[in-house]
Amino acid sequence: MSCQNNMHNLVLAAHNHESAHKKLPKGLEVADAGPAKDLYNASLFRGTNDSGKPEIGPNWAVRLLPFIEQAGLYQSVDVNEYMRSGGLDQTWRELGEAEIPILMCPTDTNTTTPFFYDDRRWGRGNYAANAGPAWYTWSVDGKNWNGSNSDDGSPEPYWYKDAGWAPAQTKGNAAPVMSINYGARFRDIRDGLSSTIMFAEVRAGVDPSDLRGTWALGVAGASVVAANAIGDSTGPNDRLAESDDIEMCSQFWRPDLGPREHMGCAPGDWFNWQAQSRSLHVAGTQIALSDGSVRVVNNSIDMQIWFNLNSAADGAVMEEF
Template sequence: MRSRHAFTLVELLVVIAIIGILIALLLPAVQQAREAARRIQCQNNLKQLGLAMHNYHDNHNKFPPISSSSTGFSAQALILPFIEQGNLHDLIDFSEPLMLGSGPSVTLNPVHAGIPDRILEMLLCPSDSGDPFYNDGTDTWAGTNYMINVGSGNGLYYCEGCDPNGLFWRGSNTAFRDITDGTSHTILMAETLFGGRDQVSTTVLTDPQRQIKRVSGGAPGSKTAEDIDTASASGYTGARAGSWIRTTGYHITINGFYPPNSRSPDASHHGYIVSSSRSNHPGGTQIVLADGSVSFVPETIDLSTWRALFSRGGGEVPQPY
């Protein structure tokens, strides 16, 4: 009789165990490679947005402003022709207000229906797994991960309606000549994470990276960032970065009050936001400077250096980061 060759049960289990070990060893490397690719794509997005800002400046002799009206358009909307979205730009009637009504009861102007909920890939960081869509109870909006620099964030330098020390505010007309600290020392745009939308609590802080603390009381711009930071929360929201086209501060602006990926949540007062740059990139976040260069900023950056990078003319000498 001829014997038949076969694997024993023990041998099969050993082979399976070895395969499992190899997979466990390879999986982190695969994940790191994927994150490296996503980080490069994010860098490319910021580079293209920086170039778009430069091209807008070349055409208008200034950076795009945030609309002076709360029912107007964002600076991100104004650079659409320079990020290969000229056709979308032509669909927008900038002579018509984006929103109708006033206060918290504003709604989308029907003239612009079908535009604000369009996803623009260049405005999205591929490392953010959050929901880019935001529904305010009436309309659905598409968001962006890339925010424009309002200022250093301390004092009133977070309030885009209070002439802050960054590059953008309501009705701003800043140009390269106004960046006296130097374009290589001043942030143009920085990234953030989408808010938690309906997945986070409105009464309890459960995810500082995805929630905004709401602070009430007093008129807009009447509280310093330090007051807002220490004030009790009147609630929490996941609305951050909810619309690339609206002027609301927590949708499109950023400042340097908190360090990157801060463990403290961003905070808002009448829509103005006291904030931090946030990302899912391990160890830090990415920015594009006013000279068009893109940098990765570690979470360990000195806070005074970080805030100096958001100031256009404070005379600071930022330290290496």
């Protein structure tokens, strides 16, 4: 119940943000993100991986701080200076060291182990914004590049629409709710608030070098779920050994992480392209729909239904799940 209340209150906070700013917070702010072809735009080490481009900025949770009774913390630094400076000002990162109870699920005891990065102890969290059921690094400005020669995936800006290689059970428009440099307006959630996930649970990392479940970092697995109904990131709490494509997995990977602990990740150290919803609740993972209702999703949910729940504009009529 405590976890459900947290998720419900986060949706209310997001509603207040949408009312105040006419859109939801961006999943992740990235200065000079470039087109969706930039596969490193959600890398923690972007300056090294992407020819010296600015490092990543604040995420949706940082922007919601004033709406979850954390205005004092939010105002302790000038978060807007990140974009004003073209990504050079990184003082927003001081906020990430805080531990914020509303962002943590009591069931996950790993939240007591911080994530170590950038000479900081980053606080953990268990709630992730929904960046849609397509690869996160392709979601710049709310689009999902479909692999075409054009930067925006023209003529259809969202992928999987006609992709012959896509799994038959997971085809459709992969529109995100919050993604890289994008927060949807409610009218952009065309499937309806009651049919679209806004937040899903994630688990705190199994190791201090495991970035997953880090509330202030807007990358896949940390505070964002993405591509979580396709490829080898199939459904909630999947048991696949190499499911989440995140950085630094090779530092703690072992073959039983997926089959035994439901925390599989690819040891190839991908640049935070995809990550699944995960939870320690017995019945499954909890999701908060965009209307504020919180539901439990069984681990065996049909993949097309999971895809549709994560897409803001697939056009499918949601049935009971």
